[in-house]
Amino acid sequence: xLKNLITLFTVSVFFSCQKDHTTINKRKPDTLKSYPTEKxxxxxxxxxxxxxxxxxxxxxxLQTIIKLPEVQKESAFVDSISAGKKAxxxxxxxxxxxxxxxxxxxxxxxxxxxxxxxxxxxIDKNNCKTIFVDEVVSGDILSLEDWRKSQK
Numbered sequence: 001x002l003k004n005l006i007t008l009f010t011v012s013v014f015f016s017c018q019k020d021h022t023t024i025n026k027r028k029p030d031t032l033k034s035y036p037t038e039k040x041x042x043x044x045x046x047x048x049x050x051x052x053x054x055x056x057x058x059x060x061x062l063q064t065i066i067k068l069p070e071v072q073k074e075s076a077f078v079d080s081i082s083a084g085k086k087a088x089x090x091x092x093x094x095x096x097x098x099x100x101x102x103x104x105x106x107x108x109x110x111x112x113x114x115x116x117x118x119x120x121x122x123i124d125k126n127n128c129k130t131i132f133v134d135e136v137v138s139g140d141i142l143s144l145e146d147w148r149k150s151q152k
Contacts, residue, residue: 056128058092061103064128065090065121070148071107074118078109091115094125097141101125102132 056064065071075088091106102124108117122141124130133147142150 056103056123056125058094058103060128061123061125062090062092062105064123064131065105065107068144070119070151074107081109086110088118089115091117095122097122097132 071088078086078088086109089108089110091104091108093104095102095104102122105121105123106117107119107121108115110116120134121144122132122134131144132141133144135142135147135150
């Protein structure tokens with residue numbers, strides 16, 4: 001009896017998982033939608049009267065972080081431990097802190113087994129010069145200047 005129930009269950013699961021694969025991807029390539037770019041999203045959802053022409057983009061934020069002396073040291077460290085075969089890696093995201101929008105940029109090493117975070121930076125989306133750093137030991141988020149003082 002139990003054997004019959006198991007067989008019936010297995011067969012019903014098998015047939016319920018079957019899909020008609022003949023209808024997938026029958027749309028013409030010109031009808032496929034593409035994902036909008038950040039520029040298109042910003043243009044669509046930003047009020048031009050309130051928009052700042054010098055608004056910080058993700059590219060500007062990343063370039064700002066790459067130019068920091070601390071990040072240059074991290075890059076040299078990764079280069080030295082990998083004999084020039086690997087480079088410093090970055091993970092990018094967006095978030096709101098309080099009521100302000102920020103980019104989150106994590107620097108680190110993307111090893112064979114895992115990602116190792118070195119530093120987490122938060123860059124104000126309205127001003128790339130406003131940078132905060134996640135101070136790992138205390139768990140506080142400090143301004144770049146205060147974080148530099150705490151590292152000495």
